[in-house]
Amino acid sequence: MSKNLLNKVWDLHTVDQLSTGQDQLFIGLHLIHEVTSPQAFQMLEERGLQVLYPERTLATVDHIVPTADQSRPFDDPLAEEMMRALEQNTRKHGITFYHLGTEHQGIVHIVGPELGATQPGMTIACGDSHTSTHGAFGSIAFGIGTSQIRDVLATQCMAVTRPEVRRVQVDGLLGPGVYAKDIILRIIADLGVKGGIGYAYEFGGSTIDALSMEGRMTICNMSIEGGARVGYVNPDATTYDYIKGREYAPKAAVFETAVQYWQSVASGPDAEYDDRYELDATTLEPMVTWGINPGQAIGVSQTMPRLASLPDSLRDVAKSAYEHMGFAEAAPIEGTPIDVAFIGSCTNARLSDLREAARVVEGRSVASGVRAFVVPGSKQVARQAEAEGLPQVFERAGFQWRGAGCSMCLAMNPDKLNGREICASSSNRNFIGRQGSPTGRTLLMSPAMVAAAALNGRVTDVRSITPASAA
Amino acid sequence: MVKQGEKVRVVSGTAVVVRGNEIDTDRIIPARYLKVVTFDGLGEFAFRDVRFAQDGSQLDHPFNRPEHQGARVLIVNKNFGCGSSREHAPQALLRWGIHAIVGESFAEIFAGNCNALGVPAVRVSEADVERLMSIVEADPSMTVDVDVDAREVRAGGLRVSASIADEIRESLVTGVWDSTAALLANRERIAETVSNLPYMSGFSA
Numbered sequence: 001m002s003k004n005l006l007n008k009v010w011d012l013h014t015v016d017q018l019s020t021g022q023d024q025l026f027i028g029l030h031l032i033h034e035v036t037s038p039q040a041f042q043m044l045e046e047r048g049l050q051v052l053y054p055e056r057t058l059a060t061v062d063h064i065v066p067t068a069d070q071s072r073p074f075d076d077p078l079a080e081e082m083m084r085a086l087e088q089n090t091r092k093h094g095i096t097f098y099h100l101g102t103e104h105q106g107i108v109h110i111v112g113p114e115l116g117a118t119q120p121g122m123t124i125a126c127g128d129s130h131t132s133t134h135g136a137f138g139s140i141a142f143g144i145g146t147s148q149i150r151d152v153l154a155t156q157c158m159a160v161t162r163p164e165v166r167r168v169q170v171d172g173l174l175g176p177g178v179y180a181k182d183i184i185l186r187i188i189a190d191l192g193v194k195g196g197i198g199y200a201y202e203f204g205g206s207t208i209d210a211l212s213m214e215g216r217m218t219i220c221n222m223s224i225e226g227g228a229r230v231g232y233v234n235p236d237a238t239t240y241d242y243i244k245g246r247e248y249a250p251k252a253a254v255f256e257t258a259v260q261y262w263q264s265v266a267s268g269p270d271a272e273y274d275d276r277y278e279l280d281a282t283t284l285e286p287m288v289t290w291g292i293n294p295g296q297a298i299g300v301s302q303t304m305p306r307l308a309s310l311p312d313s314l315r316d317v318a319k320s321a322y323e324h325m326g327f328a329e330a331a332p333i334e335g336t337p338i339d340v341a342f343i344g345s346c347t348n349a350r351l352s353d354l355r356e357a358a359r360v361v362e363g364r365s366v367a368s369g370v371r372a373f374v375v376p377g378s379k380q381v382a383r384q385a386e387a388e389g390l391p392q393v394f395e396r397a398g399f400q401w402r403g404a405g406c407s408m409c410l411a412m413n414p415d416k417l418n419g420r421e422i423c424a425s426s427s428n429r430n431f432i433g434r435q436g437s438p439t440g441r442t443l444l445m446s447p448a449m450v451a452a453a454a455l456n457g458r459v460t461d462v463r464s465i466t467p468a469s470a471a
Numbered sequence: 472m473v474k475q476g477e478k479v480r481v482v483s484g485t486a487v488v489v490r491g492n493e494i495d496t497d498r499i500i501p502a503r504y505l506k507v508v509t510f511d512g513l514g515e516f517a518f519r520d521v522r523f524a525q526d527g528s529q530l531d532h533p534f535n536r537p538e539h540q541g542a543r544v545l546i547v548n549k550n551f552g553c554g555s556s557r558e559h560a561p562q563a564l565l566r567w568g569i570h571a572i573v574g575e576s577f578a579e580i581f582a583g584n585c586n587a588l589g590v591p592a593v594r595v596s597e598a599d600v601e602r603l604m605s606i607v608e609a610d611p612s613m614t615v616d617v618d619v620d621a622r623e624v625r626a627g628g629l630r631v632s633a634s635i636a637d638e639i640r641e642s643l644v645t646g647v648w649d650s651t652a653a654l655l656a657n658r659e660r661i662a663e664t665v666s667n668l669p670y671m672s673g674f675s676a
Contacts (some may be wrong), residue, residue: 012664014664015657015661016646017640020642021641022642026661028670038508039508040483078507081506081508082506119670122670128556128565142558143556146558147649150585154654155657155661158654159650159653159654160583161638194493194553194576197550197576197579213594227550227578250674251673258674293553294494313492317492411503431495431497433569438501451479
């Protein structure tokens with residue numbers, strides 16, 4: 001038996017064991033954004049500390065940026081204040097900032113990989129729970145709080161306990177209209193929203209091997225929704241091809257040396273795990289959430305569960321979910337009317353997501369009364385989509401095409417649900433109030449499924465609309 | 472606030488019960504209150520959308536009840552603090568007055584954030600959570616002791632065992648839950664680690 005990737009990377013980055021028994025882990029890449037960093041910089045000031053490795057931190061702005069009108073100053077004075085704080089902090093400490101005036105602004109978890117800054121065998125931290133996204137490259141990536149951001153800024157390290165590793169084995173071909181989003185929603189539904197506490201999830205198997213980097217990012221992104229703070233995929237040729245030539249990628253002369261390092265940290269075939277879970281991907285259909293956490297998801301052809309059929313541990317939350325959503329037990333999810341269709345977020349706003357959604361809506365129209373919009377995850381994604389004419393496809397169908405940002409995933413910007421609106425959303429959380437209205441309702445699904453719902457004004461099996469292929 | 476370096480051995484005080492599994496950090500503090508550059512003043516936004524209706528009127532929530540004002544211990548159920556990594560959530564609870572949390576289980580990032588603030592989040596069994604909740608609901612003036620050192624929670628005549636990771640307990644009782652100083656003390660070993668990481672030299676060493 002040999003060490004898995006997590007343990008290899010962990011050992012390489014362990015500086016010391018602290019008096020508490022926690023590990024002092026060196027962080028190779030630190031990503032920051034406007035929401036969770038200002039207080040950390042304030043704490044540094046109060047303690048008279050400097051940023052130890054300013055070149056290992058990259059900043060961008062995503063949560064608070066308006067997606068309709070991005071001109072400065074922002075209409076919202078609080079958003080403008082946060083923007084200014086990040087501008088000042090990055091300038092003062094010599095940190096590279098991909099601000100709105102640059103070609104690389106966007107959601108931090110989309111920007112890091114597209115810059116080539118996210119690489120295998122690295123430890124990565126960011127003050128955002130979806131930092132697990134970067135694990136798609138074979139890095140160990142943690143969401144952290146603001147006090148830990150302070151630690152990483154001041155020491156490039158964090159105090160942390162090593163997790164156990166659960167191998168999540170996914171094999172088989174995906175059917176048409178079934179995507180990475182459906183795989184991860186199925187895994188969370190099976191293992192539960194707290195099933196991953198204390199674990200890192202290692203995703204592998206023939207289905208994961210066949211996914212693009214974008215699909216792998218979608219899966220790792222939502223590890224945290226299953227309770228696993230860290231999720232990763234072992235690096236392979238798909239990973240190396242993606243990184244090659246990007247701004248922060250190892251230069252051509254040393255690229256092979258880098259690949260050797262990356263291969264050396266991958267889990268071998270005889271790697272040891274603390275737990276295993278297996279999923280047959282051929283059984284998957286498009287998934288849709290019906291409740292108030294990402295684990296409350298079913299196949300689009302299925303009916304919502306009866307409370308009596310659920311284990312005790314899930315019944316209370318299911319009951320709260322029915323109260324909030326206003327749905328009936330045993331009702332089908334397909335056909336549920338929607339008011340809003342949102343394609344965006346760090347989970348599903350990359351080029352392949354927009355292409356798949358565009359394929360569904362091309363030549364068709366959004367149902368009357370549905371507010372539909374597409375928010376590319378980064379300026380680079382927007383540029384690539386423009387080069388392919390995707391904005392026109394969406395706009396002709398009745399979608400609005402917006403500027404890059406987190407948008408309605410968490411409603412810290414003008415994009416919000418109103419009242420009890422129901423939103424078909426390609427984002428990652430259907431928590432009560434998440435999309436900005438305390439009574440608003442969210443149905444999570446793949447971007448292609450959101451597109452299908454937008455066209456019919458109700459939850460629709462995307463396979464009935466277009467002969468989609470499992471891209 | 473807990474003072475930097477303070478040894479957190481026992482947290483005592485009255486308690487407040489917030490029932491329900493999977494209470495996420497969006498519910499603990501909705502995202503619109505994150506548009507701040509300081510944590511000061513977040514206390515009033517703790518559980519905002521379940522404490523107040525949209526017209527601003529008060530709803531019936533434990534955090535609004537007069538008998539729970541001044542409570543220092545929060546008692547919760549399963550997977551408390553799941554979702555967003557926002558430290559604003561434990562910051563809001565702490566600034567409202569909560570200095571220790573007792574629950575069946577906690578989301579990992581939330582638990583880490585609590586620890587970084589010197590706020591113990593200790594786990595007790597489902598049955599013991601129910602016992603503690605019943606005691607506090609029956610008598611809100613009851614003092615609850617969260618004894619990190621002895622790994623137990625006491626209320627009235629009840630004494631239940633509590634679990635907390637060894638390293639978290641150690642960091643609290645020895646007052647090193649704020650880790651910056653300890654991490655910074657290892658400057659030389661940090662440099663040594665860096666020298667062994669091929670990517671830190673651009674793979675050219």
